[in-house]
Amino acid sequence: MIYPIVAYGDPVLKEVAEDIPQDYPNLKELVEDMYATMYHAHGVGLAAPQIGKSIRLFVIDSEPMMDEGDEGKGVKKAFINAEIVEEDGEEWGFEEGCLSIPGVREVVYRPERIVIRYFDEDWNEHEDTYDGMTARVIQHEYDHIEGVLFTDLVSGLKKRLIKNKLSKISRGEVDADYKMNFVGLSKKR
Template sequence: MIYPITAYGDPVLKEHAQDIPKDFPELKELVDDMFATMYHAHGVGLAAPQISKSIRLFVIDSEPMMDDEDEGKGVKKAFINPEILEEDGEEWGFEEGCLSIPGVREVVYRPERIVIRYFDEDWNEHTDTYDGMTARVIQHEYDHIEGILFTDYLSGLKKRLLKTKLTKISKGYVDADYKMKFPALSKKR
């Protein structure tokens, strides 16, 4: 199933998501659907709040973000109830975008390395270290389950300059080649 992507302005994107219980119904199917939705929208990560589910789950496939020298080193996996234990290394900037905020890209600075504890879809616990682009993708998606958007990292001036564009996105005035759910349109119905 391909879910519509929840657009900027929906309150679910600003909520601290809830842990997933081990008896969560059809978790593997949801993970598969999230991968399908992410690929359909040409994304490299997708968090559950982006499909209007306020639960601590995200999926990533960082392979498309790898440059020639790192080809084949991407990571494809689901992260359930993750917790970033450590962030270190030099902060580096990269122009990020978000499926919930189409057409907006801005430079965000993030630490180069993370240690994260999480469960996979079979409820096996992992503690892994990631760096570079994969760490960045994970940090971006992790922010979603914490109720943080990449635009929250921008300066006050940048936020003011983007305000009109963000308002238009929340009202459905945006070009996206995937189905979206807009908070302002939902209220009118």
């Protein structure tokens, strides 16, 4: 199933998501649907709040973000009840975008390395270290389950410059090549 992506302005994107219990119904199916939705929208990550579910789940596939020579080093994985336990290394800037905020891209600075504890869809616990682009994709999706958007991490000047674009997105005045849900609007676009 392909879900519509929740657009900027929906309160679910600003909530801290709830932990998922082990008996959560149809979790594996939800994970597969999230991958399908992410690929359909040409994304490299998708968090459950972006499909209207305020639960601590996100999926990533960082392979498309790998530099030439690093092919095959991307990570495709689901993260359940994740907690970043450490961030270190030099912060580096990279232009990020978001499926919930189409047409807006800004440079965001993030630490180069993370340690994250999480469960996979079979409820196996992991604590892994990631760096570079995979760490960045994870940090971006992790922020979603913490109620943080990449636009929250840019400078005050940049926020003022993109304010009009964000307002238009929240009103449904945006072109995206995937279905979106807009808060307060009865139709999906």
